[in-house]
Structures are given as C-alpha cells and as structure tokens.
C-alpha cells in the first residue's frame with residue numbers, strides 16, 4: 001500500500017475523500033490558501049441573509065450544537081454577541097465523560113446561555129457504540145449518530161429552523177470539497193452524508209426496542225415539519241481558526257485546558273470531554289496511518305505557527321501512542337473482555353501499514 005503525505009501539511013493520502021493538487025497540496029491546504037483572498041464580505045452577507053430568514057420565528061432564533069469545548073462555545077458566543085441572536089444550545093451527553101469536559105460545559109452554561117443536555121439511556125448508547133466498535137472499529141458511533149438525530153428532534157420540538165454546527169471538517173481539515181461553496185444543507189443531505197449505510201446497519205443490528213432508539217433514529221416521520229430547516233457550519237462564514245476559538249472561549253465562556261497532556265497528541269485544549277475520544281483517534285491511526293497529532297499539527301501548519309519539520313517530530317512522538325491506560329475502562333464500557341477488546345483493536349489495524357512488534361503496533365512507513 002502506498003501512502004504519501006501532503007507536501008505542505010502532513011495529511012495522508014489514506015485520508016478518506018482527500019484530494020491533492022499538482023504541487024502535492026491537500027485540499028485543506030489549498031483551501032487555506034484560497035481563504036486568504038476569499039470575499040469574506042460576501043459570505044458575511046450570506047450569513048446576514050440566512051439569519052434574517054430565521055430570526056424571530058419562535059422562542060429561539062437558532063440551535064447551536066456545543067460540547068463545552070472551544071469551537072461550539074465560540075460559535076454560540078459569537079452568534080449571541082455579534083449577531084444578536086438568541087440561541088438554544090444543545091449537548092448530547094457523551095459516554096464516559098470526563099470531569100474537565102463537564103466542568104467546561106458548566107462554565108459555558110454559566111457564562112450566559114440557555115442549554116439543553118440530552119442524556120440518552122446509557123445502555124442503549126453502549127449497545128450502539130459496541131456495534132460500531134466491533135463491526136466498524138469506531139470508538140463512539142452511537143454518540144456520533146445522536147449529535148445529528150437528537151439535534152433534529154429538539155429543533156422540531158422547539159420550532160427552530162436554523163441549526164449551527166461548528167466547522168465542516170472535510171473542507172477545513174481534509175476530505176470532500178463538495179461543500180466549499182455551499183453553506184447550507186437540509187435534512188436529506190444530513191441523512192445521506194452523516195447517517196449513511198453504516199448507520200442503517202448499526203440500527204438494524206442493534207438489539208434495542210424501537211422506542212429506546214428515539215434519540216438515535218433519524219426522524220423520517222418528521223420530514224414534513226423539518227422540510228424548512230436549514231443546517232449550516234459556522235466555518236463557512238468566516239476564516240475558521242481553532243486557536244482563536246480557544247482564546248475567545250477561554251476569555252468569555254470559562255474554558256479551561258487540561259493540565260496533563262492528552263494521549264496521542266501535543267495539544268491540551270481540544271476534545272477533552274470524553275475518554276472514548278482517545279480510542280477514536282487511535283483506531284483512526286491504525287486504520288489510516290495518521291492520528292490525532294497529525295491532525296493537530298496540520299492545523300498549526302496551516303495557521304502558520306509550525307514548520308513541517310517540527311510537525312514531523314511531533315507526529316513521530318505522539319501519533320502512535322495507544323491509550324493503554326484506558327483499555328480496561330473501554331472493555332468495561334463495551335461490556336466485553338479485555339482480550340476481546342484488544343483483539344478488536346488488532347483486527348482493525350491496517351496490516352499493510354503496521355506490524356506488531358513486542359506487543360505494540362509500529363508503522364512500517366516513515367512520515368516524510
């Protein structure tokens with residue numbers, strides 16, 4: 001298997017849907033370049049126009065998906081203070097949530113937001129997460145589903161027709177460029193892209209009573225009442241900068257960073273809210289050959305604060321770190337033996353990219 005890396009950042013050719021230009025730059029780096037001369041005024045006009053279509057329709061002007069982390073907090077804060085919107089914020093409680101994540105979410109709420117915490121039945125979440133893990137090597141598939149499905153249900157209940165997510169990861173970090181010039185989508189697109197065949201299989205295989213799947217099932221029966229809904233990523237309307245988001249969330253929404261380093265990367269201010277995140281990123285590494293440090297380093301390179309050589313050092317140091325300390329907690333959560341947990345991790349390691357040496361997975365490739 002051939003693997004190569006973006007000649008500007010370190011995005012790997014194995015990243016799903018990624019594209020490269022003749023210079024060997026990935027689509028995230030091309031986009032970074034294009035953003036420098038983009039007509040942001042036009043996009044601000046598009047945002048103003050979008051807001052004017054929805055503002056004042058009901059009790060809330062929009063729904064914002066937040067976790068208490070930097071990005072959602074930044075978006076909610078900006079919509080409220082700069083655009084004068086009254087947002088309802090929503091979080092689906094992650095499985096195996098961490099203290100720092102809960103403290104950050106509380107601090108965010110206390111900084112002046114109306115917020116709903118949706119807590120689906122933990123045993124149902126576990127069942128869906130377990131199927132996702134055993135069959136697809138996903139760390140928290142059930143939770144990922146609910147970020148879309150629970151949000152739609154709450155939007156419908158409160159008559160909210162505008163939904164904001166933070167960033168379009170495909171455009172900003174590498175992947176499909178389909179939505180580069182199109183900011184808004186409806187529920188059909190959400191169903192097609194975010195709730196695809198994997199979703200259909202997981203929901204079919206799950207041994208769960210249909211009523212218990214309420215927060216996870218795409219609400220087909222609400223298609224009519226959700227026909228007007230417009231879903232968008234805030235990153236479409238301004239130059240998205242995760243570090244700027246962090247500074248704003250820290251100053252205005254009480255965001256605190258982790259005191260210890262996070263397994264698998266060198267940053268301590270992103271995705272600290274749940275223990276399963278480390279598993280999610282480690283499985284991504286074993287499947288595709290790039291981990292969380294590669295992603296984080298790419299962001300730093302594109303914002304001009306890290307050289308590619310520095311990034312290679314960090315990636316070599318951190319990407320292959322397995323969250324070994326958490327393995328027993330993961331096995332307990334999925335309600336399987338430690339042995340079955342480890343075998344499943346091994347099953348999803350890409351054997352063309354990795355070999356097992358002294359009990360741990362080592363890359364056969366050298367990042368260059």
Ligand SMILES: [Zn+2]
Nearest residue numbers: 006009026029
């Ligand atoms: Zn790149």
